[in-house]
Each structure stands twice: as C-alpha cells, then as structure tokens.
Amino acid sequence: MHEYKNLLWEQADGVATITLNRPDVANSLNVELARELMLAAIRCDEDKDIRAVILTASGKMFCAGGDVMSFQNAGDKVGMLLKEITTYLHAASARFARMSAPLIVAVNGTAAGAGFSLAIAGDLVLAAEHAKFTMAYTGIGASPDGSSTHYLPRLIGLRRSQELMFTNRVLSAAEALDWGMLTKVVSADALLTEAQALARKMADGPSLAHGEIKSLLLASYSNTLETQLELESRGIAKCVGSEQGTEGLKAFKEKRKPDFNRA
Numbered sequence: 001m002h003e004y005k006n007l008l009w010e011q012a013d014g015v016a017t018i019t020l021n022r023p024d025v026a027n028s029l030n031v032e033l034a035r036e037l038m039l040a041a042i043r044c045d046e047d048k049d050i051r052a053v054i055l056t057a058s059g060k061m062f063c064a065g066g067d068v069m070s071f072q073n074a075g076d077k078v079g080m081l082l083k084e085i086t087t088y089l090h091a092a093s094a095r096f097a098r099m100s101a102p103l104i105v106a107v108n109g110t111a112a113g114a115g116f117s118l119a120i121a122g123d124l125v126l127a128a129e130h131a132k133f134t135m136a137y138t139g140i141g142a143s144p145d146g147s148s149t150h151y152l153p154r155l156i157g158l159r160r161s162q163e164l165m166f167t168n169r170v171l172s173a174a175e176a177l178d179w180g181m182l183t184k185v186v187s188a189d190a191l192l193t194e195a196q197a198l199a200r201k202m203a204d205g206p207s208l209a210h211g212e213i214k215s216l217l218l219a220s221y222s223n224t225l226e227t228q229l230e231l232e233s234r235g236i237a238k239c240v241g242s243e244q245g246t247e248g249l250k251a252f253k254e255k256r257k258p259d260f261n262r263a
Helices: 031-046 068-073 075-098 114-120 148-156 158-167 173-179 188-203 207-219 225-240 243-254
Strands: 007-012 015-020 052-057 103-107 124-128 132-134 184-186
Touching: 007 031, 015 031, 015 188, 031 075, 052 188, 068 075, 075 114, 075 207, 103 114, 103 188, 114 124, 114 132, 114 148, 124 173, 124 188, 132 173, 148 158, 173 184, 184 188, 207 225, 207 243, 225 243
Parallel strands: 015 052, 052 103, 103 124, 124 184
Antiparallel strands: 007 015
16 A cells, blocks of 8 residues: 555544645645645545545645745746646546545645645535635736636635635635635634544445435536436436445334445
C-alpha cells in the first residue's frame, strides 16, 4: 500500500479519514501532495469496505491553495508544473465525486484557492466557526481550478460566484453557510467529532443508494428532464431490488432499524 508523506490516512469501521498534513506551509498543494491526494481518492473509490470519507487538515488552516513558492521556483516551467498539479488534483476531485461513499469535508480553518475548491466539493461540508473562505486566485494573477467553477455557481448562483472569483471577497463560516456553501457550522472543538458522527451515520447507511444519489445529482446538471427521470427510474429499481433494498423493506415491515452493513 502507498506510503503517504504529505497526508495522513486512517481507516476504521467503514470510514476513511484523509488529513492534509503540510501545516508548516498552510497545507498548500505541491506536486507531491496533489499526487498523494489522487492516490488516496482512488483508494477510496476502489475499496468497497470504505463507505464514508472525511477530508480535513492538520494545523490552523485547511488549505491555502497551491504552493505559490513552488510556482515561483519553477521559472519558465511553471505552466508544466501547474498542468501536472492540476492533473493530480482534478483526478482526485473526479474520484471523490464519482465514488459511492459520501465525502464529508471538515474545514478546520481558512480555505483559499484550491483549498476553497476542495472544501465546497464535499457531499456534506462542516466548518469550524472561525473558518474563512476566499477564492484568492486573481491575487496572483490566476484563474480558478479544482472544480470550483463547476460547483460554486450551482451552489450560490452566478452573481455571487462572480463576486468571489473577481474580488477575492473573504467569507466567514457564517456567511458561507448563509450563502449555501456549507452544510453546518460548528465549534472548532466539536468539528472532528461532528464529522466522525456524520461519517458513521453514512457508513451505516445504504451505500448503493448513496452512490446513486451522487450519480443522479452530477447527471442532473446536463440532462434533460426525461433523461433524468429515466435515470431515477433505473436507480430506484436497482436500489430497492438489491440486498440492501430487501433489508430496508424487511426492516420497515418489521418496524426496526435496517442493518445495511450486513446486506
């Protein structure tokens, strides 16, 4: 199994926890961290025992975005460097989006640039009360990456997305919640506990249905109504006809909580 140097990996009881671990440089993304994040995302996608994933970070910040010093040090090769980093980062984002397991992002501090993009890409997003959010890209003359131009307009609308991307306005956690970017804001001390409880709930839930929900929501961005209705029909039939669906119906009839982990 791959040994990680820039992130921490924990796996127990159906929950994988990925912790960005470059706190001395605000967990900024260099080639190595981006590649390890991709490998971790592939691992989550491939391991059927993983039924929920937590993404968080060590230190005071969630992620400051790209490692700007490495960009500067690359000189006239910076374009090649950025294409390599985004290849890994975008592969990670795609795997997280397409895997069946829900992704729970626990934002422990400031999320800027690509860190902002990673934060809002979760299926469920918790943030500490002191967390802040800023796009930051144009501050170094850059345009966004990491899927934010896909997710952000759908979460908060075009006008607010334009404001964040063009002006680098900093949002507090409370403002981000009010705008629809977050699921919940909690105290810093409770963040990981809340994320773990939510992950445990997801891991104990119907993993097939969770995967269908993720697929349906992604597809809804581009499908016609009729196409989406057909996917919904096929999805619910597949879920209810599965072992987990059988267990869910049986538990409903018997007036008990379903045990999806055994199905």
